[in-house]
Amino acid sequence: MNQQRCLYLLNYCKTLKAVNHIHACLLKTGLFSDPFIFGKLILHCSVTISDSLDYATRLFLHYPNPDVFMYNTIIRGFSESQRPQNSITTYIEMRRESSLFAAPDSFTFAFLLKAAANYGSLRTGKQLHCQALVHGLAGHLFVGTTLISMYGECGRVEFSMKVFDEMREPNVVAWNAAVSACFRGGDLESCERLFDRMPFKDSTSWNLMLAGYAKAGEVEMARKVFSEMEVKDDVSWSSMITALAQNGCFDEVFGVFMDLRRLGMRPNEVSLTGVLSACAQAGAFEFGRVVHGFVEKSGFSWIISVNNTLIDMYSKCGNLDMARLVLKKMPQKKSIVSWTSMLAGLAMHGHGEEAIQLLHEMEESGIKPDRITFISVLYACSHAGLIEQGHECFWKMKNVYNIEPSIEHYGCMVDLYGRAGELRKAYEFVCQMPIPPNDIIWRTLLGACSMHGNVELAEQVKERLSELDPTDSGDHVLLSNVYAIAGKWNNVETVRRSMTYQRIKKIAGWSMIEVDKIMYTFVAGEKQNDITKEAYNKLREIMLRLRVEGGYVAEVGRVLHDIEDEEKEDSVTKHSEKLAVAFGMARLCKGRVIRIVKNLRICRDCHTVMKLISKVYESEIVVRDRSRFHNFKDGSCSCRNYW
Structure with a gap:
């Protein structure tokens, strides 16, 4: 095997097992001692293949007189891993070696500073800054840019700005790093000033401003930046969708997603999970189904994160059957998030026994439950009244999995x-x-x-x-x-x-309902408009029929005023979930499931009314309140009056 063929084969190695074969060939042919080939081998193990950093480290330890590239490769691998502090240990060994072949360069400090940022050690970052000064590299553009990012990550924006101000000719990457550092420190004014002063802005510059405003909750400013962008890439669209979803602007999320599709652009993983997350929060089942159809047609169904969000979306939209189907059809190995998302869905619907059974399936598949998994299972036991099983899960968490509650x-x-x-x-x-x-x-x-x-x-x-x-x-x-x-x-x-x-x-209590892929929100006592008038008119008709055919009597015990029963009844009959259901019955075809999302816990009177509507009108109503799901059908509720 010659050098060229070796490099060619190495580029196609996707697993550690394949690397083992290459390693064996190198030993047989004597190419293992070639520093160039060996450097490429540990680079592939450290960066390209996941879970092979330890293998790269063992190879590195057995190589005589490693050069700076090899040291930098191991430092880089650790900086991007769950053990970034090991980068510093490797650097200490590098300095102890004191070889001319292993003198630190700009890449060394860039990777080290990234490691310090990743585990939030300001003290280590300062020491590395001093080391960079000693080696005459602090003024290097690459090192200076990483210093700006490191100080920003560690919460010292003033240090970031000092480094930036001392740079002779910062490029657009350095400007972007300074803007990002200011956003991390919550200094929006400095961000705006820097952005206005930038001699040149690339797509990353615009996307940083967009994402920064989104994270700060400044939706209006995010909208402004998005509208001013001459060129919008995948990151721009996904950032805008995420920003709107995080701030509860669900209708806008759906609008932006439709604009993205209308322009012929292909949504990426982030934009898909963002719009599905918005569907989950808003209970927009119909729009979620449309997005799911796109996922299937466009070949995104193999992506674990998209499947996990689909499970969450269907669960929160009240369709557990579809959530179960997505979990079952996942083509690849299910992650712990996949199992936990399904468990959380079962918990919200009060299916405690099924949740415990799914936990056993998860354990049998080789996935070890974590603390979040047990929160979902305990929540399920709570909502199903399974005291003994809840005790058992709490004990198992502590004594079997050594998870401190x-x-x-x-x-x-x-x-x-x-x-x-x-x-x-x-x-x-x-x-x-x-x-x-x-x-x-x-x-x-x-x-x-x-x-x-x-x-x-x-x-x-x-x-x-x-x-x-x-x-x-x-x-x-x-x-x-x-x-x-x-x-x-x-x-x-x-x-x-x-x-x-x-x-x-x-x-204030509010309730949302999706009709023809549009979200409508109702708040009790709000100023009336054409939509609320339609809801109130339908509600009066419904309440009259419930009294005559269903024997409805208002439950007024929890009304906070010591007032006449007639006034109490008028108060409870205008709760937002009743208005939302009435609007749904006025607009939706007979036989369609009415799905409501409410921000507070459903009251007993509304619970009674929903049961009566499902019986008298022969309809199915799904209500997601702050606590759990209620599926009303044939005069009864899935919660069995336990919520």
Whole structure:
């Protein structure tokens, strides 16, 4: 085997097993001692093939007198791995060698500084800066640019700007690094000034501004940058889609995606996961199906991340059958995210026993569950009332997989006891936790007290919450609910006065529904327009029929005012989810599933109304509230009145 053929074959090696064959041939032919060939071999193992860095390191350790290229290759490999600190260890060995062949160069410091940035060590970064000065390389354009990025990653934007200001002739990459550093530090004004001063802007410059504004939540500025871009590449479109999705502008996400398709451009992995994520958040099932069709036709169905997002989308849009089908049809080995996404979907729908069965399948496939997996399983047990199975999973997590429970796991256990009505046991569990309970833990218990009407314990829990987060509106509302159910109207009024005095406002409830691939949002008591008038008119017709044919009587126990029952009934019948359902029934064809997404937990009266509508109108309604899914059909709900 000659040198050229060896390099040719090496370029086509995709696995460590294939590299082993090349390695054996090199040993037989004597080419292994060729520094050029050996350098290419460890470069391929360190950078090109995943999970082969350790193999490259072993090769490197057995090579006599490695040169600077070889050292740089190992340093680079570690800098891009989960062990970036090993780059520094390799550099120390390099300096100890003190060989003329292994004197550090600009690439050495660029890779080292990247390593320091990746594990956030400002101290190491400063020491490397000093080393670069000693070797006369701090002024090198490549090293200087990496210094700017490193200081930005470590949160010292002022150092980044000092390095940038000292550069004689920064190129566009250095300008972009400075802009990126300012965004990381949250200094939007400096970003804008730098961007305006740039003598030349490439596509990366525009995309950095777009992504930076998106991450900062400045959607309007992101829109402005996007509209001003003369040339939009894949990154531009995917950044805009991600920005809009992260900030809840779902209709715009769908519009941008359609524009992308209309222009004949091919969406990439990021834009597809972004638009599917928006569908999941908004509950836009119909649009999600359209995107899924595109994924299948365009050959993206082999990408794990896209499949994972499809599972999440279908689960959050209330179609578990499609989520299961995507998981089953995945052509490649399922990742831990694939399994966990499906488990989370089952948990949201209250399928606790199926979630436990899927966990066993996951373990049998060789995938080891992590802490997030167990959060989903415990959540599923909680929503299905599976106390014994939840205990078993909590024990397995600690004793079989050696995962130390976090505050989220303890929260799931509190929720498990609380939903089952074992409030005193839940309270004792919180008091015995080895880590201090946070406001979410106490709020979970307060919600259980509200659910089961335990006034005494609710007051104790509210006192604990007041010490941690005295201004949370939800806590006051939950306590008011407990008092209202018990008929303690003086206490309700006291809570309301406290909210007024502290200027605490109740979170407005909203509900969304997708009709003809357009999202409509309803808020109770909002100013009426043509859409809301249509919903109110249909709702009046529905409520009248429910009273006559379904025997509906409003559940007014949780209305916070001590007012007449007729006024209470009028208040609960105008909740946003009722308006959304009414609008869906007015617009959608008979037989179509009505899918609602709500930002708060569904109240008992709305729950009753949905069951009656499904029976009287022979329709199927799926409601995703803040807590879980409710599938209403033939007068009953999938939650079995346990939520």
